[in-house]
Each structure stands twice: as C-alpha cells, then as structure tokens.
Amino acid sequence: MILSTGQLILTGLMAFAAGAIGSFLFRGRGSVSHLWATIAASLGSLALLAAAIDTLLSYETFTAILPVPSNLMSFSVRLDDLGAIFLAIISLVSLLASIYGYSYLNRHTPSAGKANVGIFLNVFLASMPLVILANDAIAFLISWEIMSLASYFLVVSDHREEGNVRAGFIYFVMTHIATAALLVMFMLLFRETGSFDFDAYRSFGPLISEGTAIAVVLLALVGFGTKAGIIPFHIWLPGAHPAAPSHISALMSGVMIKTGIYMLIRVCFEFFPTLPSWFGLLVLAIGSVSAVLGVLYALAEHDLKRLLAFHSIENIGIILIGLGTALVFHAAGNDGLALLGLGAALFHTINHAIFKSLLFLSAGSVVAATHSRNIESYGGLIRTMPVTATFFLVGSIAISGIIPFNGFASEWLTFQSLFGGMVVLDVTERIAVAIAAASLALTAGLAAACFVKAFGITFLARPRSDAARNAKECGYGMRIPMVVLGLLALVLGVFGGPAALVFIAIAASLPIFATTGLSIDLAGAGNLSVLGGFGTIDAFAIAGALALALLVTAAIFALGGKERRRIAPTWACGALPLSPRMEITATAFSRAIITIFGGVLKPTKQTTLEYHDERMRYFPKYHAVDMHLDDLFMRFIYGPIARGVLACARIVAKTQSGNTHLYLLYVVAMLAILLAWAMH
Amino acid sequence: MGDALISMTNTTLLLQVVLIPALAPLFVGVIRKMKAIMQNRHGASIVQPYRELRKLFTKEEIVSEDSSFIFLIAPFIVFAVTLVLGAMVPLFGLPAPLAGHGDLLTFISLVALAAFFLALSGLDAGGAFGGMGSSREMTIASMTEAGVLFSFLPVAFLAASADLSLMAERTGEFTGSGLVALLIALGGFFIALLAENARYPFDNPSTHLELTMVHEAMILEYSGRRLALMEWAAANKLFLFAIVGVQLFIPWMPAWAATAPLIALVAGLKIGLLAFAIAFVESTIAKLRYFRLPDLLLSSFMLGVIALILAAF
Numbered sequence: 001m002i003l004s005t006g007q008l009i010l011t012g013l014m015a016f017a018a019g020a021i022g023s024f025l026f027r028g029r030g031s032v033s034h035l036w037a038t039i040a041a042s043l044g045s046l047a048l049l050a051a052a053i054d055t056l057l058s059y060e061t062f063t064a065i066l067p068v069p070s071n072l073m074s075f076s077v078r079l080d081d082l083g084a085i086f087l088a089i090i091s092l093v094s095l096l097a098s099i100y101g102y103s104y105l106n107r108h109t110p111s112a113g114k115a116n117v118g119i120f121l122n123v124f125l126a127s128m129p130l131v132i133l134a135n136d137a138i139a140f141l142i143s144w145e146i147m148s149l150a151s152y153f154l155v156v157s158d159h160r161e162e163g164n165v166r167a168g169f170i171y172f173v174m175t176h177i178a179t180a181a182l183l184v185m186f187m188l189l190f191r192e193t194g195s196f197d198f199d200a201y202r203s204f205g206p207l208i209s210e211g212t213a214i215a216v217v218l219l220a221l222v223g224f225g226t227k228a229g230i231i232p233f234h235i236w237l238p239g240a241h242p243a244a245p246s247h248i249s250a251l252m253s254g255v256m257i258k259t260g261i262y263m264l265i266r267v268c269f270e271f272f273p274t275l276p277s278w279f280g281l282l283v284l285a286i287g288s289v290s291a292v293l294g295v296l297y298a299l300a301e302h303d304l305k306r307l308l309a310f311h312s313i314e315n316i317g318i319i320l321i322g323l324g325t326a327l328v329f330h331a332a333g334n335d336g337l338a339l340l341g342l343g344a345a346l347f348h349t350i351n352h353a354i355f356k357s358l359l360f361l362s363a364g365s366v367v368a369a370t371h372s373r374n375i376e377s378y379g380g381l382i383r384t385m386p387v388t389a390t391f392f393l394v395g396s397i398a399i400s401g402i403i404p405f406n407g408f409a410s411e412w413l414t415f416q417s418l419f420g421g422m423v424v425l426d427v428t429e430r431i432a433v434a435i436a437a438a439s440l441a442l443t444a445g446l447a448a449a450c451f452v453k454a455f456g457i458t459f460l461a462r463p464r465s466d467a468a469r470n471a472k473e474c475g476y477g478m479r480i481p482m483v484v485l486g487l488l489a490l491v492l493g494v495f496g497g498p499a500a501l502v503f504i505a506i507a508a509s510l511p512i513f514a515t516t517g518l519s520i521d522l523a524g525a526g527n528l529s530v531l532g533g534f535g536t537i538d539a540f541a542i543a544g545a546l547a548l549a550l551l552v553t554a555a556i557f558a559l560g561g562k563e564r565r566r567i568a569p570t571w572a573c574g575a576l577p578l579s580p581r582m583e584i585t586a587t588a589f590s591r592a593i594i595t596i597f598g599g600v601l602k603p604t605k606q607t608t609l610e611y612h613d614e615r616m617r618y619f620p621k622y623h624a625v626d627m628h629l630d631d632l633f634m635r636f637i638y639g640p641i642a643r644g645v646l647a648c649a650r651i652v653a654k655t656q657s658g659n660t661h662l663y664l665l666y667v668v669a670m671l672a673i674l675l676a677w678a679m680h
Numbered sequence: 681m682g683d684a685l686i687s688m689t690n691t692t693l694l695l696q697v698v699l700i701p702a703l704a705p706l707f708v709g710v711i712r713k714m715k716a717i718m719q720n721r722h723g724a725s726i727v728q729p730y731r732e733l734r735k736l737f738t739k740e741e742i743v744s745e746d747s748s749f750i751f752l753i754a755p756f757i758v759f760a761v762t763l764v765l766g767a768m769v770p771l772f773g774l775p776a777p778l779a780g781h782g783d784l785l786t787f788i789s790l791v792a793l794a795a796f797f798l799a800l801s802g803l804d805a806g807g808a809f810g811g812m813g814s815s816r817e818m819t820i821a822s823m824t825e826a827g828v829l830f831s832f833l834p835v836a837f838l839a840a841s842a843d844l845s846l847m848a849e850r851t852g853e854f855t856g857s858g859l860v861a862l863l864i865a866l867g868g869f870f871i872a873l874l875a876e877n878a879r880y881p882f883d884n885p886s887t888h889l890e891l892t893m894v895h896e897a898m899i900l901e902y903s904g905r906r907l908a909l910m911e912w913a914a915a916n917k918l919f920l921f922a923i924v925g926v927q928l929f930i931p932w933m934p935a936w937a938a939t940a941p942l943i944a945l946v947a948g949l950k951i952g953l954l955a956f957a958i959a960f961v962e963s964t965i966a967k968l969r970y971f972r973l974p975d976l977l978l979s980s981f982m983l984g985v986i987a988l989i990l991a992a993f
C-alpha cells in the first residue's frame with residue numbers, strides 16, 4: 001500500500017467533504033453538481049474500501065485520533081477486523097450505488113433536485129464509515145445523528161408525493177426515539193465508568209453490576225434495533241426505504257441498517273461479555289418474529305420497493321437469529337458454537353447487503369422505466385428489460401436462500417448453529433432454538449413464494465400498462481453495479497465454505513473468543529464441515545454438478561433431433577384472446593398465504609357491489625373489492641402512544657395562554673418554590 | 681480398498697445416476713397400475729409413462745407468444761435438479777456420488793430451486809391457469825419445507841450426521857425409542873412427500889383440466905419435448921422422495937440380503953410398498969379442500985417435532 005490505513009480513511013472522508021461542499025457550491029447547475037457529487041462519492045468510497053481491505057489483510061487494529069478543530073472533544077477512531085468487514089461492505093455498496101445513482105437520477109430526478117441529493121449523499125456516505133470507526137460515545141453519537149439526518153433528507157428528497165413526507169416524518173420520529181435510548185445508554189455507561197471512551201467500556205464493562213448491564217443492553221436493543229428495523233420498532237422502515245431514490249434505498253436497506261447490527265455486536269460481545277442466557281433468548285425470539293412477520297407483510301405488499309423493505313426486516317430477523325444463538329451459546333459456556341452463530345450472523349449481514357442492494361438497484365431500474373412502484377401495473381418487463389430482469393432474478397434466488405447463491409450459504413450456517421443448539425443446550429433453550437429453526441424454515445419457504453410473486457408479476461406474462469409496454473432498459477451506468485453485485489452473490493454462494501470460514505475467523509478476532517478453538521473444518525476445495533462432521537456442505541461441488549446436469553439435460557433434449565417449435569397465443573379455453581386483466585395479480589398470488597396466516601395478519605376485505613336493478617340482483621353494474629392488512633403495530637402500539645402524547649400536549653397547552661401577566665405569575669411562582677426549596 | 685473395488689464402486693455410482701431417471705417412469709407406471717387395480721379398472725401397462733415420454737419427445741412444440749426465456753429454460757433447470765438429487769440420495773447402501781458434499785438442507789434447497797423455476801414457468805405465459813397453479817404451488821411448498829426439514833432432523837440427530845448417505849447407513853442401527861421416532865418421522869415425511877409431489881390429497885395427478893389443479897396448471901402451456909422434460913422430472917422427483925423415504929425411514933434389511941442384487945431386490949420391494957401406500961391413499965381418500973391443506977402440513981411438521989422430541993430430548 002502506498003498510503004497507510006489512516007491516510008486512506010482521511011482521503012476518503014475528505015473526498016466526501018469535497019463532494020458535499022462542491023455540490024452545494026454548484027447547486028445552481030444541477031448536472032455539474034451531480035457529476036461532482038458522484039465522482040467525489042465514488043473516490044471516497046474507493047479509498048475507504050481500500051482502507052478496510054488493508055486492515056483485513058494486515059490483521060492489525062488501526063487506532064487514531066481524528067484531528068477535530070476543537071478542544072472540547074476528541075474524535076477517537078478504531079478499526080479492527082469486525083469494523084473493517086462492515087466498512088468494506090459499506091464502502092463497496094456506496095461505490096456501486098454512487099455510480100448507479102448518476103444515471104438513475106438523470107432518468108428519475110427527485111423534486112428536491114440532483115444537487116440536494118448530491119450534498120446529502122456525500123454526507124450520508126461519510127457518516128456511515130464514521131459510525132463504524134467511532135471509538136468514543138460523543139464521536140459515535142455525532143456520526144449516528146448525522147447519518148440519521150442525512151438519510152432523512154434523502155428520504156424526503158422526492159416530496160412531490162405526499163406519502164414520502166409522511167414516511168420521512170415517521171422515520172424522523174423513530175430514529176430520534178432510538179437516539180434518545182442511546183443517549184440514556186451512554187449516560188448510564190458514563191456514570192458507571194466515568195468515560196466516554198469505548199476502550200474504557202471494553203475494560204470496565206465486565207465489572208458493571210448486572211442490573212445496570214441489563215439496562216444498558218436493553219437500551220442498546222431498542223436504540224440499535226430501531227435502526228436495524230426489528231419488530232416492533234420497524235414501522236419507519238417500510239415507508240422510508242421506498243420513498244428515497246432507489247440507490248439511496250439500496251444504501252439504507254443494504255448497509256445503513258447494518259450499523260445497528262454492528263453496534264449490537266460491539267455492545268453484547270465486547271462491552272458486556274457476560275450476559276444472561278435470557279437476553280440471548282430474547283434476541284432469538286425477536287429475530288424469529290421479525291423474520292416470519294417481515295416476510296408475511298412482504299407477501300401482502302404490491303409496492304415493489306415496500307416489498308423489498310419488508311424483506312429487510314425479515315433478513316435482519318435472520319441475522320438476529322444467528323446473533324441470539326451466539327449469545328445463548330456464550331452464556332452456556334459453549335464458545336465454539338457461539339462463534340458459529342456469530343459467524344453466521346456476520347455472513348448473512350454481508351450477504352443481505354449484497355443481494356438487497358442488487359434487488360433495490362434492479363427495482364430502481366424498473367421504477368425509473370415505468371414511473372410506478374405498483375407491481376400490478378408492471379408485467380412482461382423481461383422482454384423490454386432483459387438485463388434488469390436477469391439480475392432481479394439473481395437477487396430473488398439469493399434472498400430466497402436457494403443454492404447456489406449466497407443467501408443459501410449463510411442460512412445454512414445459521415441452521416447449523418441452531419442444530420448445534422438442539423443437541424447441547426438445556427431443555428428450555430433447546431425448545432427455543434428448535435422454534436427458531438422452524439421459523440427459519442418457514443421464512444425461507446415464504447421468501448421463495450414472495451419472490452416468485454415479485455419476479456413473476458413484475459417481469460413475466462403480458463404488460464398491464466402502457467408504461468410497462470414501452471419501458472426501456474437502463475443504461476450501462478446502472479447495469480455495471482448490478483453485474484458486480486450479481487457476481488458477488490454467486491461467488492459468495494459457490495465459495496460459501498471458505499467464505500464462512502472467513503466470517504467465523506472475523507468473529508473469532510473478538511477478545512472474548514481469544515481462547516476459543518474453531519469447531520469447523522475445511523476439507524478439500526470448499527467442503528465445509530461443522531459440528532464435528534454433523535453438517536457438511538460443498539456448494540462448489542453442488543454448483544458443478546448442477547452445471548454438468550444441465551449439459552446432460554441439454555444432450556438428452558438434443559437426442560430428439562431438430563427442434564420444431566411454433567409460436568402461438570397462450571391457450572384461453574378457446575375463448576376470446578386473453579387480456580392482461582385475466583392474468584394473476586400480485587394480490588391474488590399471495591391471497592392464499594395471507595388467508596392462511598389471517599390470524600396474525602388480520603386482512604380486511606371490503607366489497608362494494610352495485611346492481612343495475614336493485615330488486616332483481618342478477619346483473620351487477622359495478623363491483624369493487626378493497627383488500628388491506630390492518631397495521632396492527634400502528635393501531636395497538638404507536639397509535640395509542642401518539643394519542644397519549646397529544647393528549648398530554650393538549651393539557652400542557654392550557655398553561656400557554658399567551659397572556660404576559662400569566663407568564664409573570666409563573667416566574668414568580670417558580671421563584672417562590674425555588675426559594676422555599678433553597679431555604680429548606 | 682483395492683483398485684478393483686473402487687472401480688466397481690464408481691460403476692455402481694454411475695449406474696445410480698442413470699438408474700434413477702431410467703426407473704422413475706416405471707415407478708409412476710406401477711403406482712397408476714396399482715390404483716387401477718384397486719379401483720377395479722384394467723389400467724394402462726406399467727410402461728405407459730415411457731411411451732408417453734417417447735411420444736412427447738418427437739412432437740412439435742407450441743410456445744406461447746407471451747412467454748420469455750424463463751419458459752424455455754425452466755424445464756432444463758427442473759430436470760437437471762432431479763439429476764443432481766439423484767446423485768445425492770443413497771441407493772445401494774453405498775455412499776451416494778455426492779455424499780459428503782451436501783446435506784439435508786442442500787436437498788431441501790435444490791428441491792426449492794426446482795419449485796422456484798417451475799412456478800415462474802407457470803406465470804410466464806400469462807394464462808389464468810398457470811398463475812393460479814404457481815400461487816398454489818408456492819403456498820404449499822412454502823409450508824412443506826418445514827415439514828421435510830423436521831422429519832429429516834430426528835433421523836439426523838440420531839445418526840449424528842445430516843448427510844443423507846450417513847443417515848441411511850446408520851438408521852439400521854436404531855433401537856428402542858429411536859425406532860419409534862423413526863416411524864413417527866416417516867409419517868411426517870410421507871405427508872410432505874405427497875405435498876411436494878402434487879399427489880392426493882394435495883393435488884390430483886391424473887386430471888388435466890380441473891379448476892383445483894396445481895402441478896398440471898403450471899405446466900399447462902408446455903408441449904412436446906419440454907413437456908416431456910417436465911413430466912420426466914416430476915417422475916424423478918417422486919421416485920427420489922420414495923427412495924429417501926425408504927432408505928432413511930424404513931431401515932429394515934434382512935440378514936440374507938448380503939449381495940448387491942439381493943439388497944437391490946429388497947430395496948425395490950420396499951419402494952414398491954411405498955408405491956402401494958401412495959396408490960392406497962389416492963384410491964381411498966378424497967382430495968382435501970385447499971384451505972384445509974395447511975392443517976395437514978402442520979400435522980406433518982408436528983409429527984416431525986414429536987419425533988425430534990423423542991430423538992434429541
């Protein structure tokens with residue numbers, strides 16, 4: 001390396017700063033500003049990616065104090081292997097999203113304009129690495145807040161749509177509830193250790209009394225969990241992610257929510273290495289619920305980007321299942337298996353970042369071409385947009401956990417840690433991991449159903465609108481990022497064994513696992529064996545066998561001689577030609593599953609029927625069916641809270657009459673109380 | 681191991697990969713014949729499925745003008761998956777060719793890969809039937825996965841391995857509660873087998889035009905050689921599930937079956953028994969209402985859980 005890690009980080013951050021300032025200065029000329037912002041963002045991401053790779057390869061922890069022009073605070077920075085893997089995926093997705101964003105915004109400019117997106121994009125891209133790098137509470141909170149605010153402005157950058165502003169508002173409120181929880185958490189930590197330095201928490205964390213420790217980790221679960229999008233703190237996510245421009249959605253869903261996971265790992269495995277088992281079980285339960293409910297809500301969705309956002313909740317759930325098992329194993333003293341769980345969580349974090357960004361980018365290509373997010377208005381896009389369709393398909397297979405793509409590799413590893421738990425843990429915990437395994441299996445099945453729906457209804461059959469009929473394929477600027485992500489999804493899947501080993505090694509670099517031996521073998525080319533040979537996987541061999549089998553199938557097919565093929569209309573029972581309205585819709589496709597899970601989803605159906613003749617009800621004039629899911633979280637949790645807050649505000653408002661005399665009375669009364677208290 | 685034995689093993693293994701697709705249509709023919717006899721019909725010859733495949737292979741193909749390359753490649757993927765699965769399942773008491781390279785999760789995931797493309801191909805032509813078929817298929821498949829996994833798991837824990845070949849090798853040594861767990865898990869697996877292979881009471885394999893059809897609705901637009909691949913793949917899948925069911929859950933092997941041909945004979949008899957079970961179910965019970973199916977799938981899962989409690993707790 002020509003530049004040291006520190007220089008690379010500084011270069012990257014300065015590039016982002018230059019990008020933000022430059023696009024602000026050129027804001028009058030949108031295209032110049034946009035180009036400047038893109039170049040700066042790409043270069044900055046590239047520098048930080050180099051810094052992350054440098055750290056990963058050197059096995060060294062990088063520490064420094066960032067030069068902040070202030071005597072009041074320091075900005076201490078630390079980059080270990082765990083941070084580096086997060087930094088690597090953040091800067092990789094940042095790089096690809098920035099490149100993609102250049103062409104995307106030229107096709108689909110938000111109402112706030114390209115310049116504003118450029119400014120906040122650079123601020124946002126700088127804030128995520130800072131969150132990862134920050135090594136003291138003040139630096140962390142500042143970066144965290146910048147990240148939240150920059151992403152908020154990106155969410156509302158397209159404020160032509162009213163829904164986007166509301167989505168932004170909910171995001172704003174929820175993210176600040178999270179920050180409030182984190183503030184309390186760090187104040188508790190400061191009270192106990194007298195320091196804002198993360199290093200102090202690392203050394204004194206184990207000495208903190210159990211009650212405080214529990215309070216801190218629960219606050220961390222609320223604060224970081226809200227950012228990660230766990231149920232029941234997820235309500236901002238399905239609104240905010242789709243509202244942002246698609247490359248920002250990819251960043252938010254792919255990597256921003258992972259900063260929550262990153263900090264949870266820091267808190268639960270570094271600051272407080274001796275957490276009780278029930279906390280692990282709580283994380284496991286939240287993970288299972290988030291996974292299953294996330295995918296069920298996704299099935300009911302027919303806004304393409306909202307559907308993907310709900311899948312982020314599902315995948316965060318899968319990550320938490322890995323994390324939760326790791327916590328349970330660690331509490332049970334079985335660190336070998338804890339490593340397996342944590343490695344699985346890390347692996348799935350990276351995999352989700354890859355396939356979710358891929359899906360959001362290809363969905364963005366569809367949205368840019370059709371100017372609609374409603375799946376029902378697509379159809380047949382595979383003919384006009386074959387590249388986008390192919391990469392959406394790759395992402396769909398990967399996210400459904402189907403071999404040979406990367407989603408399978410990490411879900412396999414997560415399953416292994418659960419299987420391990422079914423053998424070695426106590427009965428209660430064993431039941432918990434068995435339930436988690438069942439939820440994971442159900443989640444994987446439902447995810448496949450959801451992506452058959454998402455891909456099939458979007459890209460297959462006949463177009464259901466003029467926009468879909470006349471859609472144009474995206475340019476190379478948008479294709480290249482998709483190609484890179486698609487290839488990564490395949491490579492991490494086919495070489496899932498060695499990749500899993502890398503993630504387990506990163507998990508093992510945490511101090512609490514310093515003395516733990518790896519319970520995992522790599523025999524031959526990519527044949528991964530865990531739990532003492534209980535589970536073996538060689539995705540490379542399976543993928544090879546699949547390729548060979550395809551060749552054999554083609555050979556069998558060719559045996560029949562020359563192909564005779566006739567193109568004809570789809571069979572319509574001999575009736576009139578099929579119209580696009582006779583195709584199955586997204587709503588119809590998932591209706592059965594929603595009915596089956598009606599107990600949890602509470603679907604509502606409203607039928608409006610008007611007849612030509614009200615007395616003779618044979619010939620309907622108008623028939624409309626309106627199907628919805630009740631938003632139970634809004635209705636039973638957030639609705640009452642919001643109403644309570646408003647009611648309190650109304651009571652308090654009575655004291656504010658605007659009358660100067662009344663305020664003077666308040667001042668005098670307050671003075672009297674204070675005096676009385678002081679004399680007492 | 682001597683070189684001769686290794687080469688013999690390799691031949692056997694190669695034979696296995698060829699044998700499964702070669703015998704699968706026969707298995708379907710046997711089930712149909714059994715059903716016919718139970719229903720007091722003559723029924724077609726047991727080689728009728730081969731004749732159908734040969735006929736389809738030489739026929740002209742009609743492809744919908746609305747379909748895309750997904751429609752064209754799906755039969756290849758669906759069929760290729762069954763070939764790979766054929767190399768994964770234990771057939772001759774020897775480790776399968778892909779033993780050690782994939783476990784029960786790989787098996788489930790490969791099945792899901794085929795289902796994924798099958799469902800997409802059903803949507804591709806834009807017909808009203810295909811879409812409904814895909815929707816039903818994915819609804820059933822999404823809930824069957826847990827059933828298959830949890831009927832495999834007790835066996836895996838008892839055998840201390842998730843590798844299908846090792847599981848098959850070790851089930852023979854189970855005793856006591858292990859055998860009970862095995863039998864209960866077999867119940868769960870059998871229900872999953874019926875669901876995965878579009879048999880009664882989930883789907884009717886012998887009807888071609890019925891509003892309730894699932895598998896047939898998805899492949900309705902196929903014709904000619906691609907239909908042949910789809911039909912053949914479906915036969916392969918059923919045969920594969922039957923083999924797994926027999927090898928994993930019915931480990932009984934008499935002492936006199938010591939040589940390979942005798943082992944093959946006993947295995948064949950056991951598979952025949954499973955074929956009888958399928959034919960019996962299809963001749964005696966009615967197809968269930970679609971929204972009753974989740975209950976049945978839940979019972980498949982619960983049987984697996986009970987077996988798991990017996991096996992691992």
